[in-house]
Amino acid sequence: MTVIFSGQPGYQNPYSEQVSFGVEREIATGFSIALSGIHSHTLRLPLAIDINALPAPTVSVPLANGGTATYRKWSGPGCAGALILNCFVNPPILQADQYSSKASALYEGGIIELKKRFSDNFTLIGNYTYSKAFDTSTDFNSDFGPQDNTNLSAERGLSDFDQRHKVVAAAVIDSPWKNAFVSGFTLAPIVRFSSGHPFNLLAGADVNGDRHSTNDRPIGAGRNTGRGPNFADFDLRFSRTIKLSEKAGLQLVAEGFNLLNRTNFASVNNVVGPAFGLPLAMGGAGATTFNVSGTSALLPSQPLGFTSAFPKREIQLGVRVSF
Secondary structure (H helix, E strand, O other): OEEEEEEOOOOOOOEEEEEEEEEEEEEEOOEEEEEEEEEEEEEEEEEEEEOOEOOOOEEEEEOOOOOEEEEEOOOOHHHOHHHHHHOEOOOOEEEEEEEEEEEEEEEEEEEEEEEEEEEOOEEEEEEEEEEEEEEOOOOOOHHHOOOOOOOHHHHOEEOOOOOOEEEEEEEEEEOOOOOOOOOOEEEEEEEEEEOOOEEOOEOOOOOOOOOOOOOOOOOOOOOOOEEOOOEEEEEEEEEEEEEOOOOOEEEEEEEEEOOOOOOOEEEEOOEOOOOOOOOHHHOOOOOOOOOOEOEOOOOOOOOOEEEEEOOOOEEEEEEEEEO
16 A cells, blocks of 8 residues: 655744743852743644544543543444545555644743852852643654544643753862862762653554554553653763963863763653553553553563663763863
């Protein structure tokens, strides 16, 4: 069967509407606090929509949590035989993916930052960001198209880039001594923590029969309901600057990343099967919620097992010459 790709007539480029504000005040000598916020609404983002699909009849199934899931089914009795013309514009065509400017995104965030300068040689900085991001599309690639091409609003959910909490604490400590042997040293530690990004639960099969198998979610699951792993690490930079002449200098640098060697998982096996939320009696997994997280107790090949991790402890040395 044929797959057709086309562009939306009158396709429009994306644009953003953004509002930001910030205020900073020194509340004591060398001690300041800053508050800032941002609102960004992006429209006309690219999205591949299969325009060959027509609104198919809906079916309802009970979920393990006692609720009911209603979804369109292009492979049900309402699309069989001559009725297929009610479900597809051109039945012999497998897909007619049209790149459209119909997706949107919304980001809102607030930041509080504290800065304390104890002396000319010692500064502490800390900030906390609380934010939330929504969108209706992950990527313009057809593999990330909507589960129901006739109902884009059902795709609105947390963005892949949503990161609810982020905390950063850092210090800069310079050597206060003027002696040639102990001057020019700088120590800069930084601690970071951030909550995980959402991930999309996938069925791994064409659940609704619309001839797309890569973007279907388990029956009843919303987009990006999985909760990704958090991230935390401790980095340190130690350097010394040596003045060789009036214009020439030498800087020796030692940097350590993730010095505590924490395992920060990067991705989760998000293929959990089409019946993840259905009752056990219906052959489902009996899951009562789709707000699930990955776990290291499972193998990478198993649903919700971690499949990759960020680098472990790393140390690098460097030399910089300026003249």
